[in-house]
Amino acid sequence: MTITSEVDRVVSELRRQVCDLHAHLTHYELVIWTAGNVSARVPGRDLMVIKPSGADYDTLTAEDMVVCDLYGNLVDGALAPSSDTAAHAYVYRHMPAVGGVVHTHSTYATAWAARGEPIPCVLTMIADEFGGDVPVGPFALIGDDSIGRGIVDTLRDSRSPAVLMRNHGPFTIGRTARDAVKAAVMVEDVARTVHISRQLGDATPIAAADVSALFERYQNVYGQAGRHADPVQEDQR
């Protein structure tokens, strides 16, 4: 098998995976109309697979997914790439461990972004998944590297895989595209729960040492090898 055909096989598989992962965005009601996008890095290549711009979720196919370089230039595909491609590309260029990026305007997480307020770490689930408060990133206009730079500057030194871009909405990252989708689902869930908690009174913060203990256990001790591959184990926590 030549190198080229191996890349073709990997890209073809990623097109299928990225297409299928978009179904989670609609299933969990994280997106409306054509908003939102999932991308995946092509391992070992300066390439990414991402949703096309303005595509209807109901008719999305694997073949519709476009391949871009890590500067957002179209490499392969019949449709124009997502309008957020430059932000995804910036993240891949500057965070080598990231294999997947997701963006939505999910209601509760975006409501926190509108207020420019981090989601406080008041639940063990937030400590597990985000390792502390879910941070807010800067206000940034679309059209250049501003959004990508804001994501990277906020998440580079954070344990959180999610950033609430101010006045915009959540961007999430992961080792894989599936991990990034999971973070997008989880950030909306905790944004909703903490919002509801706030209606009834002040939520109680978790002590920093306990946040770290929870995060370390969940990320490292709690069956890391199987955590992302074994949904049964994931459900048993």
Ligand SMILES: [Zn+2]
């Ligand atoms: Zn957006």
